[in-house]
Amino acid sequence: MAVQNYVQTIARTLMEEMRRDERVVVLGEDVGKRGGVFLATEHLYDTFGPDRVIDTPLSEAAIIGAAIGMSVYGRRPVAEIQFSDYVYPGFDQLVSQAAKLRYRSGGAFTAPMVVRMPAGGGVKGGHHHSQNPETHFIHTPGLQVVYPSTPNDAKGCLKTSIRGEDPVVFLEPKRLYRALKEDVSDDVDFMLPIGRGVLRREGDDVVLISYGASIGETLKAADALAEQGISADVIDLRWLMPWDENLVLERVAAVWRVVLVSEAPHSGNMMSEVAATIAEEVLDMLEAPPLRVSGFDTPYPYAQDRVYLPGPNRILHAVQQVLDY
Amino acid sequence: MITDAQRFQPFSDEPIRLIDEGGAWLAPFSCDLDDDTLIGLYRHMVLGRMVDERLVRLQRLGKSSFVAPSSGHEAAQVGIAGAVHVGSDWIYPYYRDTALALAVGWPLVDMLGQMMGTRADPARARQMPAHPGSRALNMFTVASPIASHVPVAVGTAIAQKLAGAGDATVCTFGDGATSEGDWHAGLNFAGAQGAPIVFVCENNRYAISVDLQHQTGSPNVAAKAHAYGMPGYLVDGMDVLASYLVMRDVMAAARDGLGPALVEMTVYRYGPHSSADDDGVYRASEEVAAWRERDPIPRYRRFLEGRKLWDDAREDELRAALKAEIDAAVKASEAAGPVPVEWMFEDVLSRPTPQLERQRERFRAARRAAGEDVEG
Numbered sequence: 001m002a003v004q005n006y007v008q009t010i011a012r013t014l015m016e017e018m019r020r021d022e023r024v025v026v027l028g029e030d031v032g033k034r035g036g037v038f039l040a041t042e043h044l045y046d047t048f049g050p051d052r053v054i055d056t057p058l059s060e061a062a063i064i065g066a067a068i069g070m071s072v073y074g075r076r077p078v079a080e081i082q083f084s085d086y087v088y089p090g091f092d093q094l095v096s097q098a099a100k101l102r103y104r105s106g107g108a109f110t111a112p113m114v115v116r117m118p119a120g121g122g123v124k125g126g127h128h129h130s131q132n133p134e135t136h137f138i139h140t141p142g143l144q145v146v147y148p149s150t151p152n153d154a155k156g157c158l159k160t161s162i163r164g165e166d167p168v169v170f171l172e173p174k175r176l177y178r179a180l181k182e183d184v185s186d187d188v189d190f191m192l193p194i195g196r197g198v199l200r201r202e203g204d205d206v207v208l209i210s211y212g213a214s215i216g217e218t219l220k221a222a223d224a225l226a227e228q229g230i231s232a233d234v235i236d237l238r239w240l241m242p243w244d245e246n247l248v249l250e251r252v253a254a255v256w257r258v259v260l261v262s263e264a265p266h267s268g269n270m271m272s273e274v275a276a277t278i279a280e281e282v283l284d285m286l287e288a289p290p291l292r293v294s295g296f297d298t299p300y301p302y303a304q305d306r307v308y309l310p311g312p313n314r315i316l317h318a319v320q321q322v323l324d325y
Numbered sequence: 326m327i328t329d330a331q332r333f334q335p336f337s338d339e340p341i342r343l344i345d346e347g348g349a350w351l352a353p354f355s356c357d358l359d360d361d362t363l364i365g366l367y368r369h370m371v372l373g374r375m376v377d378e379r380l381v382r383l384q385r386l387g388k389s390s391f392v393a394p395s396s397g398h399e400a401a402q403v404g405i406a407g408a409v410h411v412g413s414d415w416i417y418p419y420y421r422d423t424a425l426a427l428a429v430g431w432p433l434v435d436m437l438g439q440m441m442g443t444r445a446d447p448a449r450a451r452q453m454p455a456h457p458g459s460r461a462l463n464m465f466t467v468a469s470p471i472a473s474h475v476p477v478a479v480g481t482a483i484a485q486k487l488a489g490a491g492d493a494t495v496c497t498f499g500d501g502a503t504s505e506g507d508w509h510a511g512l513n514f515a516g517a518q519g520a521p522i523v524f525v526c527e528n529n530r531y532a533i534s535v536d537l538q539h540q541t542g543s544p545n546v547a548a549k550a551h552a553y554g555m556p557g558y559l560v561d562g563m564d565v566l567a568s569y570l571v572m573r574d575v576m577a578a579a580r581d582g583l584g585p586a587l588v589e590m591t592v593y594r595y596g597p598h599s600s601a602d603d604d605g606v607y608r609a610s611e612e613v614a615a616w617r618e619r620d621p622i623p624r625y626r627r628f629l630e631g632r633k634l635w636d637d638a639r640e641d642e643l644r645a646a647l648k649a650e651i652d653a654a655v656k657a658s659e660a661a662g663p664v665p666v667e668w669m670f671e672d673v674l675s676r677p678t679p680q681l682e683r684q685r686e687r688f689r690a691a692r693r694a695a696g697e698d699v700e701g
């Protein structure tokens with residue numbers, strides 16, 4: 001075990017995977033000499049050189065498109081999009097090419113590749129350095145989407161993604177990059193299964209479900225509830241597509257009350273899907289309607305950077321509502 | 326290359342320059358600018374530099390969250406600004422255009438308000454720092470995604486052509502921007518339409534850490550104009566007179582219906598890419614120092630001194646006056662105070678959706694329950 005922060009873990013995991021499998025290549029803007037603007041690819045260029053760590057031109061279409069073409073030819077590309085807010089010039093490649101390749105070729109061509117991107121707010125970056133784009137990807141059949149919230153999860157999910165057979169959109173909560181350190185497995189084959197969430201905390205008054213950076217605020221809310229004598233389950237979904245329906249339904253059916261936390265804009269976000277599934281499957285077990293706490297249906301603001309995020313106060317307010325129902 | 330007919334030639338191998346490093350006039354024609362214009366160019370360059378240095382300090386003091394240093398780009402930016410007919414032409418700038426925005430008349434207090442995210446920002450502190458924009462100046466609000474403004478600028482230029490008023494658009498960006506699909510889509514469309522637009526690349530040889538050799542296989546950016554059927558001018562962007570006079574000609578040609586042009590201005594950014602960058606990782610300090618030797622501001626000052634238009638006394642007077650203006654703007658911006666929390670919900674659409682109204686109500690209720698003032 002080594003104590004590492006999130007961004008160090010990404011860089012070290014990439015290092016391990018590149019050592020293990022020479023098919024793995026890293027490409028993106030500033031990933032080489034600079035080691036990435038967040039240093040998520042630090043030391044890779046010095047270790048593996050410009051052929052396997054490619055500083056690309058400033059074109060996300062080129063980055064993602066070329067990653068697809070390399071994967072088709074047998075490479076295992078890990079592309080970096082500098083901020084998830086800048087994926088849109090490459091969105092067509094992800095949605096039209098990567099996501100549909102296996103299907104449209106009847107399985108003849110596949111794109112085992114990872115597109116990493118820092119996402120989420122709370123960094124005073126305004127609307128083009130703060131957004132949570134996961135809905136676009138979960139709504140695109142043919143893509144897998146993961147948004148790990150801790151260094152150790154990031155390692156296990158990144159290895160699974162690199163060694164998998166399909167394209168993965170790998171979202172990283174940038175405001176947690178250096179915010180916390182934890183023991184990270186030093187097993188070079190440490191893999192976390194696709195589509196499995198994790199119960200971060202067990203309680204029996206309310207289930208709080210979240211993922212990505214918002215897990216931090218959700219755990220804070222759970223602490224505050226504990227002080228009031230209210231015990232909360234906290235589920236970290238980790239994978240958004242596929243996502244862990246079994247874990248969610250099992251816990252909701254056991255606890256009967258649920259609050260869903262996501263910092264993406266409210267309408268049509270991941271939690272709309274989770275809430276709808278809960279309603280379809282275990283409505284009769286609920287003591288109160290599922291409540292969502294989300295970002296707002298506005299572009300991500302600059303000045304109100306922190307207020308926009310669903311913080312503990314807003315989570316607590318929703319919990320109070322489901323308890324009082 | 327310059328001909329006797331005062332026409333600048335596109336696709337030269339060497340950048341067009343009108344004054345040398347010592348400030349001596351090089352061209353085979355005489356400089357036709359009056360003294361006020363010549364001094365005005367200098368004033369705007371110094372203003373850009375002083376504001377940039379202040380912005381860097383404000384960021385270090387925690388009074389601004391971000392800065393994209395523009396020092397080294399002043400000659401290019403002031404040259405571009407000089408060629409704009411403010412109020413009738415349109416400007417599509419990018420985030421590093423501090424000197425350009427100020428030179429076309431963006432009020433200092435608006436800029437400081439934007440940089441500090443206070444109520445002094447006419448854009449209501451919606452964007453991160455270094456994102457200028459002004460409706461009054463026809464200066465389009467900067468968006469962070471690189472090159473996303475290029476096709477938009479082309480649309481404005483096509484609309485100008487349709488209006489037939491003889492106005493033009495200028496659109497700026499960095500060298501990295503020329504790799505984006507939007508950049509190519511925009512130039513291609515402009516070429517096909519003969520739109521009245523001038524594209525200007527402020528080529529500082531780096532896109533954050535990625536140098537030009539990794540950005541493109543083209544010998545230079547201007548050469549790319551060939552493919553879109555427009556002239557491409559390679560200009561020394563650290564020579565304010567070359568920058569201004571080339572821009573004046575190509576903007577005039579665009580207004581006259583002669584179609585678009587691409588102008589590449591070779592510059593160097595003295596600072597890091599941004600306050601979040603560490604440029605020591607990817608470029609040698611000797612390289613930066615060598616470019617510092619070629620600073621566009623002292624170079625042009627030497628030209629003015631050669632014409633007896635400048636001396637130490639005037640320099641001191643100018644700097645003192647600009648410092649007072651900047652101090653006052655910083656003060657006014659700070660005094661304006663933070664923007665209200667609930668401004669976050671406004672201006673999404675011309676009318677809020679019922680969904681957003683409900684979200685706002687729930688937000689208020691949660692804040693009341695937590696004992697916080699809803700208005701922030």
Ligand SMILES: Cc1ncc(C[n+]2csc(CCOP(=O)(O)OP(=O)(O)O)c2C)c(N)n1
Pocket residue numbers: 029058060082086089421469470471498499500501502503527529531532533598
């Ligand atoms: C679509 C997009 N991708 C990536 C970024 C991140 N980014 C911001 S500035 C920059 C480099 C731009 O370089 P250049 O165009 O040369 O302009 P300069 O900053 O050098 O003036 C990058 C990669 C972005 N803003 N937008």
Ligand SMILES: [Mg+2]
Pocket residue numbers: 499500501527528529530531532533
């Ligand atoms: Mg550049």
